[in-house]
Amino acid sequence: MNITKMSNKKPVFVLMLPLLRTVGLRAFSMASEAYSSGTHSAAFVTxxxxxxxxxxxxxxxEKKLAACVNIVPKxxxxxxxxGKIEEDSEVLLMIKTRSTKIPALAEYVRSNHPYEVAEVISLPIDQGNPPYLKWIGDIVPE
Incomplete structure (x- = not known):
């Protein structure tokens, strides 16, 4: 078909939007609705x-305080x-867990870390890949 002859008709993609909304976008929105921003956190420990x-x-x-820990070397x-400026080579842990587990995670790190003042900071996860966020929730119990 010649597109110029179709100028008085709706484009084909408009006719397909209801199908896309009910099939494709519905699956996406259902997965998005299942996750509440801040339910999980990424924590960092040096x-x-x-x-x-x-x-x-x-x-x-092993203690189910997190689903995954990435180790970033060097x-x-x-x-x-x-009172002094220090410079050290360290290793960073990137920890993915439920936000409700951060206090227990911090306690575990304090009890098992050699530093006098161990770094344990966390940031809430606002969004992410829905299947990955579901996996975190499946691995780390409430």
């Missing part, structure tokens, strides 16, 4: 070395400690 990082990560996952941290 460690002095790979051994400490792996021990903490394994314990966190970060450089510059910070003030006891």
């Amino acid at each position: 460690c002095p070395n790979d051994t400490v990082a792996k021990d903490l990560a394994r314990g966190i996952v 970060i450089t941290s510059i910070y003030e400690w006891q």
Whole structure:
């Protein structure tokens, strides 16, 4: 068909929108509605070395305090400690968990971390891949 001859008719994609809405967008919106912003969090913990990082990560996952811990090697941290500027090579843990587990996670890290003041910070997850967010919820119980 010649598009110029169809100018007085609605484009084909408009006719397909109801089908897309009921099939494609419906599945997407149902998955989106199932997740409430902030239900899960990403937490960050710095460690002095790979051994400490792996021990903490394994314990966190085994105790169901998180679904997944990524270990990011060789970060450089510059910070003030006891009045001096310090620079250290560290390892970063990126932890995905339920927001309700952050207090227990922080307690576990404090109890098992060699630092006098262990870093445990968290940020709520606003959005993400619905199946991944569901997986976090399935792995980490309330």
